[in-house]
Amino acid sequence: MPPIIEVRDLTHIYSAGTPFEYTAIENVNLSLQSGELIGLIGHTGSGKSTLIQHLNGLLKPTSGKVLFRGEDIWKEKKFTQSIRSRVGLVFQYPEYQLFEETCWKDIAFGPRNQGISGDELDARVRRAAGFVGIGPELLEKSPFDLSGGQKRRVAIAGVIAMEPDVLILDEPTAGLDAAGRDSILENIRAYQQAQNAAVLMVSHSMEEVAALCSRLIVMNHGGVAMDGTPSEVFTRSEELVQMGLSVPQVTTVFRLLRQRGLKLPADVYTVRYAVRCLAAWKEGRSC
Amino acid sequence: MLKDITLGQFFPGKTVIHRLDPRTKLLILILYIVALFLAKSYLSYALMLVFLVTVTLLGHIPFKSMTRGLKPMLIFILFTAVLNLFYTKSGRLLFEWKFIHIYSGGVRTAFFMVLRILLLICGTFLLTYTTSPIALTDALERLLNPLKKLHVPVHELAMMMCIALRFIPTLIEETDKIISAQKARGADFETGNLLRRAKALVPILVPLFVSAFRRADELATAMECRCYHGGDGRTRLKVLRYAKLDYLAFLIGLALLAAVIVLRHFGL
Numbered sequence: 048m049p050p051i052i053e054v055r056d057l058t059h060i061y062s063a064g065t066p067f068e069y070t071a072i073e074n075v076n077l078s079l080q081s082g083e084l085i086g087l088i089g090h091t092g093s094g095k096s097t098l099i100q101h102l103n104g105l106l107k108p109t110s111g112k113v114l115f116r117g118e119d120i121w122k123e124k125k126f127t128q129s130i131r132s133r134v135g136l137v138f139q140y141p142e143y144q145l146f147e148e149t150c151w152k153d154i155a156f157g158p159r160n161q162g163i164s165g166d167e168l169d170a171r172v173r174r175a176a177g178f179v180g181i182g183p184e185l186l187e188k189s190p191f192d193l194s195g196g197q198k199r200r201v202a203i204a205g206v207i208a209m210e211p212d213v214l215i216l217d218e219p220t221a222g223l224d225a226a227g228r229d230s231i232l233e234n235i236r237a238y239q240q241a242q243n244a245a246v247l248m249v250s251h252s253m254e255e256v257a258a259l260c261s262r263l264i265v266m267n268h269g270g271v272a273m274d275g276t277p278s279e280v281f282t283r284s285e286e287l288v289q290m291g292l293s294v295p296q297v298t299t300v301f302r303l304l305r306q307r308g309l310k311l312p313a314d315v316y317t318v319r320y321a322v323r324c325l326a327a328w329k330e331g332r333s334c
Numbered sequence: 335m336l337k338d339i340t341l342g343q344f345f346p347g348k349t350v351i352h353r354l355d356p357r358t359k360l361l362i363l364i365l366y367i368v369a370l371f372l373a374k375s376y377l378s379y380a381l382m383l384v385f386l387v388t389v390t391l392l393g394h395i396p397f398k399s400m401t402r403g404l405k406p407m408l409i410f411i412l413f414t415a416v417l418n419l420f421y422t423k424s425g426r427l428l429f430e431w432k433f434i435h436i437y438s439g440g441v442r443t444a445f446f447m448v449l450r451i452l453l454l455i456c457g458t459f460l461l462t463y464t465t466s467p468i469a470l471t472d473a474l475e476r477l478l479n480p481l482k483k484l485h486v487p488v489h490e491l492a493m494m495m496c497i498a499l500r501f502i503p504t505l506i507e508e509t510d511k512i513i514s515a516q517k518a519r520g521a522d523f524e525t526g527n528l529l530r531r532a533k534a535l536v537p538i539l540v541p542l543f544v545s546a547f548r549r550a551d552e553l554a555t556a557m558e559c560r561c562y563h564g565g566d567g568r569t570r571l572k573v574l575r576y577a578k579l580d581y582l583a584f585l586i587g588l589a590l591l592a593a594v595i596v597l598r599h600f601g602l
Binding site for chain 2: 141
């Protein structure tokens with residue numbers, strides 16, 4: 048299947064030609080497929096945010112190309128504008144963008160800009176609210192009266208309501224409590240499965256991406272350092288630590304156990320799998 | 335992007351100009367402006383220009399950032415030039431077409447007006463380019479200190495100015511972020527008539543105000559947590575002191591003003 052988004056030799060330089068010139072990403076190559084749930088990790092300043100703003104045409108590449116279903120998203124102005132609704136981008140702390148009087152109106156802002164109106168608009172809003180667990184009774188309330196977690200959900204619904212083929216989220220769970228985190232991740236997965244969308248999620252929590260994603264992309268110094276399944280990536284835990292990243296705690300525990308001579312696999316990154324391995328090890332078989 | 339606006343930005347450095355006491359620079363700027371408004375002849379303008387260029391070179395300020403800073407003022411400068419060109423009715427008549435009359439005096443006034451505005455803007459740029467906002471407000475507070483006797487809340491004013499300056503970049507960054515976020519939701523700021531464009535600003539302004547108020551609230555709490563209670567009894571990490579360099583700079587500034595006054599007196 049052809050990739051839904053393809054990035055070719057992408058380089059971006061901020062404030063080119065001034066004393067503040069700064070190369071944020073250099074020669075990045077990537078492709079995303081429909082139905083993939085991808086985790087994007089990397090320490091602060093590794094170029095994650097710059098990269099994701101290229102995928103929906105908010106930033107223009109200094110050099111290189113971004114292709115959506117094989118077409119250059121910068122080929123004409125109208126096309127770039129239409130890409131913004133095909134590739135939904137949820138920024139960090141999206142609750143700071145809420146502005147309407149009611150949640151319904153705020154969620155409707157995106158689809159309305161797409162030219163949708165009437166019953167279809169109402170259906171879109173309710174469907175999006177359903178995905179993020181916002182009940183119909185909250186839709187008529189002011190978004191400023193909601194709790195922090197609810198605001199975040201309304202803001203994410205505002206992007207989901209455009210029903211994008213690709214959904215990109217920049218740290219969707221930052222600053223939420225454990226329960227809020229788990230349920231938002233569940234909502235994201237539900238959307239991805241219902242729409243067969245490609246989802247790219249930036250995160251700093253290794254546990255989170257390990258449990259949720261089928262593929263991980265690791266960025267370092269403005270380039271892609273690793274790209275593979277979670278087990279492929281977490282087997283290289285030493286390299287991750289050198290980049291200033293961590294690995295899931297359970298992976299560290301297993302690495303230390305292996306150093307003490309226990310015969311355990313190196314690619315353990317979820318607690319569930321770890322329990323299975325330990326049980327198997329106790330009974331003397333391989334997991 | 336908004337971030338690329340260099341108007342009034344501070345360029346850190348260690349040149350002679352950077353090392354001057356901010357009070358000195360502020361006072362010399364005042365002398366410079368007075369001299370600028372007293373200047374009447376080509377010779378005195380040339381003198382001002384030489385002073386400006388010398389300071390720019392001494393401060394290692396790239397000429398490019400000066401011209402870039404002037405760009406937003408271009409319309410204002412052109413407007414002034416045109417106005418002066420058409421409305422000054424002295425000297426010889428140079429050009430006549432229907433209701434348009436251009437006199438030699440008009441050309442001269444327009445030229446001097448433009449030059450005066452350019453020199454004025456560049457002079458103030460030099461101050462903000464070479465002085466950090468904190469040093470500047472500090473200087474202002476110290477210079478206005480005598481007004482405290484008249485119950486002018488000098489410290490509070492300086493603090494307000496300092497906070498305002500401090501938050502300009504933050505708010506610009508925030509605006510950039512909000513614009514990007516609303517663009518990602520398909521907001522269109524570039525097409526449509528004036529009313530539509532004004533309406534398109536609502537999704538930016540509401541979140542911006544909400545966050546500005548939130549920040550103000552947080553800042554007030556943070557200041558109270560550190561026992562801020564106004565300027566009384568407050569000591570400073572960096573106490574401003576005039577050095578030999580400052581007296582020298584004052585002398586040069588005064589000499590400039592004196593020269594312009596003398597030139598004006600002799601009608602040169």
